[in-house]
Amino acid sequence: MIRLEITVTDIDEVIAAGYTVIRVYTDTEEDGDFDTLDGTETLVADTTGYTYVDTDGTTSTWYKVAYYGSSPDEGSKSDAQQGGTMDAYCTAFDVRQEVAVGSGADSISAKWDRVLWNMAVECSRLIDVYCNLEENAFLASGSATRYMDGNGDLELWLRWPATSISAVSVEETAGSGTYTSWTQGTDYFRWPYQDDTGLAVNPVLRLDVNTKSNGTKSVWYSGQRTVQLTGVWGYSTSVPDLVARACKMQCAEWYKLAAQGWSDSGGAPEFGELQYPKKLDPAVIKLIDRYRRYPL
Numbered sequence: 001m002i003r004l005e006i007t008v009t010d011i012d013e014v015i016a017a018g019y020t021v022i023r024v025y026t027d028t029e030e031d032g033d034f035d036t037l038d039g040t041e042t043l044v045a046d047t048t049g050y051t052y053v054d055t056d057g058t059t060s061t062w063y064k065v066a067y068y069g070s071s072p073d074e075g076s077k078s079d080a081q082q083g084g085t086m087d088a089y090c091t092a093f094d095v096r097q098e099v100a101v102g103s104g105a106d107s108i109s110a111k112w113d114r115v116l117w118n119m120a121v122e123c124s125r126l127i128d129v130y131c132n133l134e135e136n137a138f139l140a141s142g143s144a145t146r147y148m149d150g151n152g153d154l155e156l157w158l159r160w161p162a163t164s165i166s167a168v169s170v171e172e173t174a175g176s177g178t179y180t181s182w183t184q185g186t187d188y189f190r191w192p193y194q195d196d197t198g199l200a201v202n203p204v205l206r207l208d209v210n211t212k213s214n215g216t217k218s219v220w221y222s223g224q225r226t227v228q229l230t231g232v233w234g235y236s237t238s239v240p241d242l243v244a245r246a247c248k249m250q251c252a253e254w255y256k257l258a259a260q261g262w263s264d265s266g267g268a269p270e271f272g273e274l275q276y277p278k279k280l281d282p283a284v285i286k287l288i289d290r291y292r293r294y295p296l
Helices: 011-016 092-103 110-130 241-260 282-291
Strands: 002-007 021-027 036-042 049-054 062-069 143-150 155-170 180-182 188-191 204-209 223-233
Touching (some): 002 021, 021 049, 036 049, 049 092, 092 110, 092 241, 110 282, 155 188
Antiparallel strands (some): 002 049, 155 204, 155 223
16 A cells, blocks of 8 residues: 655646646556556645555555646646555655745655655654554554463553454463453453443553452463454554654654755765664654553
């Protein structure tokens, strides 16, 4: 899955000319024919930034875009460009807007989008590492089954945060290989306490045995792989505002360092080369520190 950022700097003039949509063409080669129409994005007044998601796209896919309207028909196609994967906490367009605000410009050229996407992905992974979370923890998706060792206690701290837990089974007789399904609200509770659907602002960090009078279980039975958990693993399914802000700030700083050739960066922008220090700024760390997970 690929995300393509499209900027329409002269949106008012484009709409006034009769164009209504942006057509997105794909090819496997940069110098291909680009005859395959993959999809469209509707033009909106006063909106300069558009995100096109290609569910079948890969890092080898190339794109060209063209304006289209029933009256003027199709305009000329843009230069070929590539998009970015969907595992970044901000977009190339976000970074360009951040740089534009910092420099007082109305907009920044999309010529560096491929580099900016790489920056966004690398920054996102650095955020994951700093927070001691799995990759894409702030863009969790897809259910998976994992196992944990039972501890013989009432509380079971999870090795990984989960945005939801859909099924819990326990090997109540050690070594039997038979797992008994436990029911949320009857046998255990998710903590922080969730509603029955598992939808809540905070991720699930712990499972507690129900010790109320209606509870039927005593402890999380001890043993290797005695607890089977199915859920969506990660901190959140959409990027929190502070994490997105941190990613944009860091990438904008990297861009400025690289483009201006500061002492802790290198490269030759005039030859299409940008290098930048791959570390997080202290101001960025302050934004994401609240999400850092410490070993138990």
